Amino acid sequence: EEDTPITRFQQYLRFNTAHPNPNYTAPISFLINQAQSIGLTTKTIEFISGKPILLITWLGSNPNLPSILFNSHLDSVPAESEKWTYPPFSAHKTIDGHIYARGAQDDKCIGVQYLESIRNLKSRGFSPLRTIHISYVPEEEIGGFDGMMKFAASSEFKDLNLGFAMDEGQANPGDEFRVFYADRVPWHFVIKAEGIPGHGAKLYDNSAMENLMKSVELISRFRESQFDFVKAGKAAYSEVISVNPVYLKAGTPTTTGFVMNMQPSEAEAGYDLRLPPMADPDVMKKRIAEEWAPSIRNMTYSIQEKGKLRDHLGRPIMTPVNDSNPWWSIFKQAVEAMGGKLAKPEILASTTDSRFIRTLGIPTFGFSPMTNTPILLHDHNEFLKDTVFMKGIEVYESVISALSSFEGESAQVI
Amino acid sequence: LQSHSKEEEEDTPITRFQQYLRFNTAHPNPNYTAPISFLLDQARSIGLTSRTIEFVPGKPVLLLTWLGSNLNLSSILFNSHLDSVPAESEKWIHPPFSAHRTIDGHIYARGAQDDKCIGVQYLEAIRNLKSRSFSPLRTIHISYVPEEEIGGFGGMMKFAASSEFKDLNLGFVMDEGQASPGDEFRVFYAERTPWHLAIRANGMPGHGAKLYDNSAMENLMKSVELISRFRESQFDFVKAGKAANSEVISVNPVYLKAGTPSTTGFVMNMQPSEAEVGYDLRLPPMADPVALKKRIAEEWAPSIRNMTYTLKQQGKLTDHLGRPIMTTTNDTNPWWSIFKQAVEATGGKLAKPEILISTTDSRFIRTLGIPVLGFSPMINTPILVHDHNEFLKDTVFMKGIGVYESVISALSSFEAA
Numbered sequence A: 001e002e003d004t005p006i007t008r009f010q011q012y013l014r015f016n017t018a019h020p021n022p023n024y025t026a027p028i029s030f031l032i033n034q035a036q037s038i039g040l041t042t043k044t045i046e047f048i049s050g051k052p053i054l055l056i057t058w059l060g061s062n063p064n065l066p067s068i069l070f071n072s073h074l075d076s077v078p079a080e081s082e083k084w085t086y087p088p089f090s091a092h093k094t095i096d097g098h099i100y101a102r103g104a105q106d107d108k109c110i111g112v113q114y115l116e117s118i119r120n121l122k123s124r125g126f127s128p129l130r131t132i133h134i135s136y137v138p139e140e141e142i143g144g145f146d147g148m149m150k151f152a153a154s155s156e157f158k159d160l161n162l163g164f165a166m167d168e169g170q171a172n173p174g175d176e177f178r179v180f181y182a183d184r185v186p187w188h189f190v191i192k193a194e195g196i197p198g199h200g201a202k203l204y205d206n207s208a209m210e211n212l213m214k215s216v217e218l219i220s221r222f223r224e225s226q227f228d229f230v231k232a233g234k235a236a237y238s239e240v241i242s243v244n245p246v247y248l249k250a251g252t253p254t255t256t257g258f259v260m261n262m263q264p265s266e267a268e269a270g271y272d273l274r275l276p277p278m279a280d281p282d283v284m285k286k287r288i289a290e291e292w293a294p295s296i297r298n299m300t301y302s303i304q305e306k307g308k309l310r311d312h313l314g315r316p317i318m319t320p321v322n323d324s325n326p327w328w329s330i331f332k333q334a335v336e337a338m339g340g341k342l343a344k345p346e347i348l349a350s351t352t353d354s355r356f357i358r359t360l361g362i363p364t365f366g367f368s369p370m371t372n373t374p375i376l377l378h379d380h381n382e383f384l385k386d387t388v389f390m391k392g393i394e395v396y397e398s399v400i401s402a403l404s405s406f407e408g409e410s411a412q413v414i
Numbered sequence B: 001l002q003s004h005s006k007e008e009e010e011d012t013p014i015t016r017f018q019q020y021l022r023f024n025t026a027h028p029n030p031n032y033t034a035p036i037s038f039l040l041d042q043a044r045s046i047g048l049t050s051r052t053i054e055f056v057p058g059k060p061v062l063l064l065t066w067l068g069s070n071l072n073l074s075s076i077l078f079n080s081h082l083d084s085v086p087a088e089s090e091k092w093i094h095p096p097f098s099a100h101r102t103i104d105g106h107i108y109a110r111g112a113q114d115d116k117c118i119g120v121q122y123l124e125a126i127r128n129l130k131s132r133s134f135s136p137l138r139t140i141h142i143s144y145v146p147e148e149e150i151g152g153f154g155g156m157m158k159f160a161a162s163s164e165f166k167d168l169n170l171g172f173v174m175d176e177g178q179a180s181p182g183d184e185f186r187v188f189y190a191e192r193t194p195w196h197l198a199i200r201a202n203g204m205p206g207h208g209a210k211l212y213d214n215s216a217m218e219n220l221m222k223s224v225e226l227i228s229r230f231r232e233s234q235f236d237f238v239k240a241g242k243a244a245n246s247e248v249i250s251v252n253p254v255y256l257k258a259g260t261p262s263t264t265g266f267v268m269n270m271q272p273s274e275a276e277v278g279y280d281l282r283l284p285p286m287a288d289p290v291a292l293k294k295r296i297a298e299e300w301a302p303s304i305r306n307m308t309y310t311l312k313q314q315g316k317l318t319d320h321l322g323r324p325i326m327t328t329t330n331d332t333n334p335w336w337s338i339f340k341q342a343v344e345a346t347g348g349k350l351a352k353p354e355i356l357i358s359t360t361d362s363r364f365i366r367t368l369g370i371p372v373l374g375f376s377p378m379i380n381t382p383i384l385v386h387d388h389n390e391f392l393k394d395t396v397f398m399k400g401i402g403v404y405e406s407v408i409s410a411l412s413s414f415e416a417a
Helices: A005-013 A025-038 A108-122 A148-152 A155-159 A208-231 A279-293 A324-338 A354-358 A387-402 B002-009 B011-019 B032-045 B116-131 B156-160 B164-166 B218-241 B288-299 B335-344 B362-366 B392-409
Strands: A041-048 A049-060 A067-073 A098-100 A132-137 A160-168 A179-183 A185-194 A242-250 A266-276 A301-307 A346-348 A364-367 A381-384 B049-056 B057-064 B075-081 B106-108 B138-146 B170-175 B187-191 B193-202 B248-260 B274-283 B307-315 B354-356 B370-374 B389-392
Touching: A005 A025, A005 A098, A005 A108, A005 A387, A005 B389, A025 A041, A025 A049, A025 A108, A025 A132, A041 A148, A067 A108, A067 A354, A067 A387, A098 B156, A108 A132, A132 A148, A148 A155, A148 A354, A155 A354, A160 A354, A179 B156, A185 A208, A208 A242, A208 A266, A208 A301, A208 B164, A208 B218, A208 B248, A208 B354, A242 B218, A266 B032, A266 B164, A266 B335, A279 A301, A301 A354, A324 A364, A354 A364, A381 A387, B002 B164, B011 B032, B011 B106, B011 B392, B032 B049, B032 B116, B032 B138, B049 B156, B049 B170, B057 B156, B075 B116, B075 B362, B075 B392, B106 B392, B116 B138, B138 B156, B156 B164, B156 B362, B170 B362, B187 B362, B193 B288, B218 B248, B218 B288, B218 B307, B274 B288, B274 B392, B288 B307, B335 B370, B362 B370
Parallel strands: A067 A132, A067 A160, A160 A364, A179 A346, B075 B138, B075 B170, B170 B370, B187 B354
Antiparallel strands: A041 A049, A049 A132, A098 A381, A179 A364, A185 A266, A185 A301, A242 A266, A242 B248, B049 B057, B057 B138, B106 B389, B187 B370, B193 B274, B193 B307, B248 B274
16 A cells, blocks of 8 residues: 555556557556656657557756657567466565566566656756656557657657667676667568479479478578577677578368378468678678579569668667767766676667667667566566666666766767 | 261260260269269170179279189289369360360360270270180189279278189289370389378477577478488489489478468467478388388487477388289299280380389289289370370270280280199
């Protein structure tokens, strides 16, 4: 019955925002109440009906300076209740302080930590120089196309005049905070081979399946060559191009399985490719068109690029993590001022909403202040320890006060 | 036109062939009753005894017999099948069961080559031999079996395993062969055995972005690569001219299955925990089944890589005495010599004996140790089994009757053994 940062976190976790039917109304109502009690202004925008975006603002004293944004998403991945020790939306807190809930790590913790840290800064009489915005967006777990993608492309977003943004990161089992400076871009790639159909007994060249198998072999070799960099310790998983097979389809189905004496005239394979920003998309497309699915072998393919590798000025989409980027220096110092240590900056192996913001040339870090915590996003029994959550609030107090006090550059850092 | 209609009223080998072709015996609903009725009438008119046996209801086997003068000698059998593969009418120039005969003598019908021609040629040859007062030493049987096109399991397989078959005391058998585009008759002394292999790989499921070892699909792909290499190595013998297509082990992929279906296709960011591939293997009788099974268990689908497999052997590679199932085609086999001479006596030439690339009912008989040759006397004829617009030229059909007169009279006069 107490009203504490922990109980407010638990309240937020109890809203079922899991796909495929996320409840967005109730958590937004809750967040608006919190914002009002802290003295922040709010604005709700719906670019897609039923998929609201909440923007909360703390006005800074110098409106000429670009503002900063702290983003998180409202939605969660589904939870299979029967595989959880406690109901996934109960936010049960164990005796040793573990709070179990879907979204505990991904990413309702930071959504509440932003507000709690600002509540604390206000109560200390802190006044920001730059305007601080907090955004809560829908649909991140299913690609963000109806959430942050729409928001980032809007005039409302442009009007924020952002100089820097923070978004979610990931937990660290170790004792250093993880920070992400780029995402990889997914390409959904489908190869189709056509060939001569024939009786299962005949040996002949250019059957659809043998043709596809030649390509699958080439692709597997490429995959292994990229993986070898990881195994040799020369690159992180997220710094290479990953090519993972996700489906195979060929043959004539019957009621009992497949026709076993007929070589089909079509065969198909699907791959999930992930390209880091350093990858050359043109070289990859050339490899696909000339080696993996060449038309001279009666093959066709389709690629769905689920994002961009280059920003509007043609540069690889990533945020510099050295002193050439003053936001990096300020962020790093702010974390260290709390006694925390930052791990070596990483490219995220999957994707978050950060990519839509980086595409606009706005520097963005992915950061979730959780150390000594197993990575449990999308896993069963996702939890966050109460002391880790509380420590995170302090980290954000330091980060938000430092970033919003940064005086240099009266224009966007490009 | 007048000549055409006049011929249709005539009772000739050609018109009897056409009548037989007009019975729709195509799968999946072959009409067996009408053609058997027709064949019984023909047998009676020729003076042969007949017997109909149903090992499986609705799947009759017809046996016609011409008693020989020496019942102590083993008999000979001439086999053909009643059924046909389906025909896609819209892809035929003439309706597939019309047995339309063109001006240049091509008779178009499903089963014209596979294999109603030989079923009628057996009877016509015997009709002619009888009219010449020929008397066989050995008893001659003619069988018409169902279900050959779908593996023969409900037809010849049942017949060959029966006491009725054993009682025939067969010494030699002739079954269907294939047409030759060239000018030499083809003859088949063995078949390959189908093995249906399904390989399943299990592995860790995972997000589509992660690189890790031992995913089900990557695991399966390793095996597919090994199997493709084996396939290529066998095919290389064929390409180098060292073996015929049917003399090597063929391994052909027939299906692939993996991934999570969705309403729009497949989930594109999830690596599945299961992946499966199916193969149609064909083993010639010289193949070593033990070595191949070892390769499958240890290399293609090893349990140490979390793989499992099922193997359905659709026949045997060795007979009841453990010998490779094939009929000898040299002078150590007297039936071979007699058959060869009989064909050549008609002015025909035999091509080099072959292993059949697919399967016929011959395999059930060879398994019993009985020598069998696959033979369909068609030369200068494109191979159109299972094809659209299957046809047989009338002169080729008639020539075939002449060949069978020679073959049947020679084989049934063989006195030794």
